[in-house]
Amino acid sequence: MKKTIIGALAAFALALSSCSESGRFLPTVQGSTYDLLVVGSDSVWNSQAGKVMDSLFGGPMPALPEDEPYFKVIPLRTQFFDATVKPTRNIVFYEVNPSRYTKGSVRYEKDLWARSQALVYITAPDVATLTATVRNNSARMLRYLVDAEEARAVDYYKSYTNRDFSEQIQKKFGVGMLVPTDLNKMRDTTGFMWISNGNMNVNQNLLVFSSPYTKESDFSAEHLVAVQDSFTTQFVPGPSENSFMKRQPLVPLTSEVLKNDNSDYCVEVRGRWHCPKDVMGGPFVSRNYLSADHKSIITAVAFLYAPGNPKRNRLRMLEACAGSLKVKAAKTDSTATK
Numbered sequence: 001m002k003k004t005i006i007g008a009l010a011a012f013a014l015a016l017s018s019c020s021e022s023g024r025f026l027p028t029v030q031g032s033t034y035d036l037l038v039v040g041s042d043s044v045w046n047s048q049a050g051k052v053m054d055s056l057f058g059g060p061m062p063a064l065p066e067d068e069p070y071f072k073v074i075p076l077r078t079q080f081f082d083a084t085v086k087p088t089r090n091i092v093f094y095e096v097n098p099s100r101y102t103k104g105s106v107r108y109e110k111d112l113w114a115r116s117q118a119l120v121y122i123t124a125p126d127v128a129t130l131t132a133t134v135r136n137n138s139a140r141m142l143r144y145l146v147d148a149e150e151a152r153a154v155d156y157y158k159s160y161t162n163r164d165f166s167e168q169i170q171k172k173f174g175v176g177m178l179v180p181t182d183l184n185k186m187r188d189t190t191g192f193m194w195i196s197n198g199n200m201n202v203n204q205n206l207l208v209f210s211s212p213y214t215k216e217s218d219f220s221a222e223h224l225v226a227v228q229d230s231f232t233t234q235f236v237p238g239p240s241e242n243s244f245m246k247r248q249p250l251v252p253l254t255s256e257v258l259k260n261d262n263s264d265y266c267v268e269v270r271g272r273w274h275c276p277k278d279v280m281g282g283p284f285v286s287r288n289y290l291s292a293d294h295k296s297i298i299t300a301v302a303f304l305y306a307p308g309n310p311k312r313n314r315l316r317m318l319e320a321c322a323g324s325l326k327v328k329a330a331k332t333d334s335t336a337t338k
Helices: 002-017 048-057 127-136 138-157 163-173 221-235 312-323
Strands: 035-040 072-077 090-096 105-110 118-124 185-189 192-196 203-212 254-258 266-274 281-290 296-305
Touching (some): 035 048, 048 090, 048 127, 090 138, 138 312, 163 203, 221 254, 221 281, 221 296, 281 312, 296 312
Parallel strands (some): 035 090, 090 118
Antiparallel strands (some): 105 118, 254 266, 266 281
16 A cells, blocks of 8 residues: 555655646656757748848857758748647747738747647748848857757756766766766776766777966966866876867867856867877767856866767767756956956
8 A cells, every 4th residue: 555655645745746837737848958949930931031040040050060950940831730749848939921910020939739848930921031130040040949949858867867076077077977877887096086988999988186276367278278288188088099179279279258047157169189190080969067166167078089979969968968967156256357
């Protein structure tokens, strides 16, 4: 009887977790990671507005060695949007209607037909305004959809966490961070940790380290990667003698200030790494967080070596772990720099 009651309570709790805030039951999102359903009329999709949307959402993700798109764009006519596709994980709706709209606008919504679902609505009175609206809101729309995928990945890794390594990160740096269970090898040295799966065919890695914060320019992409190089040249060797990991200078860095609840300030940097005395290389992305006392920068770097294999989804999953790093925010006062 006791086991039956416990089982019933567990099932009830699971059912509650599958409900929206309004109390409706919501299914799990459907579709593959980074699938994006784009819903609207053929006439608009075949216009300049459609070309701009396709190049935005389906354009190449920065710093990957081979072109891979931000999202797999799946166009769908409005009349075919029905109950079978409503739970799709990411959906963008676009509409041109001069009788309904007087200006271009973008609206965001979550969890309408499925849990963790992300939806974007783009509306305008004419095609030219829709095109301008997409261009003007491109960065925010991409970040919204990418953040939704990252949140799903973090939620997944909460059940598949290498708790031993996460605890070691907590003790060493005073921060929380998810580490996947399949990353089971670690190198721990002064102010630096390297965690890897040790698989040289698809080699997945996370680095965690800290550096002093003294001025605003310490958060510039060039400075952050120079600090990263100072650690990797010492502690991340390549396959041949005297080789090591370092930023590939021929590939431009991209950076973005991220808004999140994990710290008072965070900068993301993307680029490519290589081994100057070897042929190894691949993409990296770092998340750089202002510490709770505003005296240091705590950095988590995701990097990948996977020759001949698609890299986007693998890097994105590692990136989600770097993005899970939580710095306890300091109380705001007159001495706070950021």
